[in-house]
Amino acid sequence: MKPLVFNATPLIYITKVGLANILEQLKDRKLTSPHVKREVVDKGKRRGIPDAIILDKMFTNHVFKVTEAKNKKLLASLLETKGLHITDAEVLVIAREQNGIAVIDDEVARKAEQIFAISYVDTPYILMRAVLHRLITKEKAKQAINEMTRTGWRCSLESYAKIMETIERCDKGQERNPTEKAKQKTSQQPSKEQGKTTNVEEGSTRKIPIKKAKKEGFGVLKGSSAFTAKDELTAQN
Numbered sequence: 001m002k003p004l005v006f007n008a009t010p011l012i013y014i015t016k017v018g019l020a021n022i023l024e025q026l027k028d029r030k031l032t033s034p035h036v037k038r039e040v041v042d043k044g045k046r047r048g049i050p051d052a053i054i055l056d057k058m059f060t061n062h063v064f065k066v067t068e069a070k071n072k073k074l075l076a077s078l079l080e081t082k083g084l085h086i087t088d089a090e091v092l093v094i095a096r097e098q099n100g101i102a103v104i105d106d107e108v109a110r111k112a113e114q115i116f117a118i119s120y121v122d123t124p125y126i127l128m129r130a131v132l133h134r135l136i137t138k139e140k141a142k143q144a145i146n147e148m149t150r151t152g153w154r155c156s157l158e159s160y161a162k163i164m165e166t167i168e169r170c171d172k173g174q175e176r177n178p179t180e181k182a183k184q185k186t187s188q189q190p191s192k193e194q195g196k197t198t199n200v201e202e203g204s205t206r207k208i209p210i211k212k213a214k215k216e217g218f219g220v221l222k223g224s225s226a227f228t229a230k231d232e233l234t235a236q237n
Contacts (some may be wrong), residue, residue: 002119003029003100006064007091008039010103010123013153015051017144020172022130024063031067031098033090063131069093074116083108092118123153124163128170 004013004026011032014023023030041059044052058064069075069090078089088109094104095118102113104121113120127141136144145163149155 001028001223003031003098004029004121004126005067005091005098005100005102006036007102007104007106007109008031008036008087009105009153010126011036011040011055012051013123013148013151014126014144015054015149016151019127019130019136019140019144020054020137021128022060024058024061024133026126026133029228030064031094031100032064033087033094035067035087035090039065039087057158064136067094067098070097078112078116081108084112088112095119123148124167128167131167131170138167138170151230178215 011023014020037059041052041056045056059066071093074096075089075093078084078092079086081089085106088104088106089112091102092103092109092112095101096116100119101107102109102118103122103126104113104120106120110120112118124145127136127144130136131138131141143166145160145167149160
């Protein structure tokens with residue numbers, strides 16, 4: 001399972017809407033950079049922002065691992081990109097070095113990701129993962145998007161509509177629960193045709209076409225079908 005490498009914005013907004021618990025409950029390995037930690041924890045605590053205290057506890061409890069970007073040449077090259085901040089550049093380098101997925105919302109950073117072939121997703125992806133794993137309801141995810149936009153998170157009207165549509169569809173085709181699957185296994189013998197199908201267990205992976213979604217401003221929509229467990233959300237291979 002590929003690690004998720006978080007930039008500051010997804011951490012800030014997911015915490016701001018009261019859903020920091022999903023960051024703890026998602027089983028992926030979660031990384032970030034020293035500058036991101038300084039941005040979301042150290043600066044936030046100095047300004048008395050309650051979200052920073054919550055995030056600080058998560059760092060203390062090792063929900064996130066702070067990782068240095070080692071490829072200084074690539075880091076310097078990225079920093080030459082106009083509008084790309086140090087936090088963005090570090091996250092991109094770490095994602096590439098760790099064969100991970102950058103969780104990032106910044107459009108300039110996304111263009112750099114395309115150039116350097118770095119996998120990425122964004123804040124709605126994390127909410128949809130939470131819905132898929134039944135950590136939150138679809139209604140809670142939609143409410144979170146609305147609260148995020150009210151507090152400054154930006155997306156186009158077109159992207160907003162597609163986010164809401166995809167959240168609504170994201171549990172269609174979701175697998176039966178383990179009890180139902182166990183009953184089926186005991187009542188049916190596998191056929192050759194059944195052997196060709198693939199059920200997705202917790203922790204297994206599937207790819208969906210992230211690159212087709214890059215123009216939409218978040219990593220799971222354009223060109224993708226219903227958001228199901230068989231997709232297991234992107235790029236984790």
